[in-house]
Amino acid sequence: MPSPPQPDPLPLALLTGILALTDGALAGIGLVVANARRQGHLTTVEAATFLLVGASAALGVLILVLALLALARGTAGHTLARLASALAWLRLPCVIIALPVLALTLGFAALSGVLQTAGAAVAVADALPAVVVAGILTRRAPRR
Numbered sequence: 001m002p003s004p005p006q007p008d009p010l011p012l013a014l015l016t017g018i019l020a021l022t023d024g025a026l027a028g029i030g031l032v033v034a035n036a037r038r039q040g041h042l043t044t045v046e047a048a049t050f051l052l053v054g055a056s057a058a059l060g061v062l063i064l065v066l067a068l069l070a071l072a073r074g075t076a077g078h079t080l081a082r083l084a085s086a087l088a089w090l091r092l093p094c095v096i097i098a099l100p101v102l103a104l105t106l107g108f109a110a111l112s113g114v115l116q117t118a119g120a121a122v123a124v125a126d127a128l129p130a131v132v133v134a135g136i137l138t139r140r141a142p143r144r
Contacts, residue, residue, distance in 0.1 A: 016064050020065060022126075023064060025057075027060075056091060063130045088131045088134040092124075
């Protein structure tokens with residue numbers, strides 16, 4: 001009996017590549033904010049959520065590159081897909097836990113401003129697509 005046709009991997013590869021580039025841009029923003037904080041233009045409280053965004057996005061680039069490698073390897077990429085999925089699932093709760101930790105250590109002002117709240121929302125919203133993509137890849141790359 002012939003095996004069912006496999007879906008075209010190109011749309012998922014394009015989406016994953018775009019997400020990796022977006023995470024790279026967010027990591028760059030985190031570096032700019034870190035530099036501004038180091039030069040004294042921003043306080044730690046003002047920069048905290050954007051530093052979290054940058055650090056999370058840097059990990060997101062790694063996760064999405066692993067996902068692209070797993071996609072390129074096909075069925076041989078199941079282990080990479082599982083690793084990417086595990087890292088993505090670890091990243092999301094770490095970002096969510098980091099937000100109250102920032103509020104407790106730096107004060108509520110670290111999350112209460114408009115930009116700080118937007119940064120917190122971006123940090124959480126940026127972690128979600130990696131979970132979805134890695135989950136799809138784990139299901140698409142069956143074990144040999």
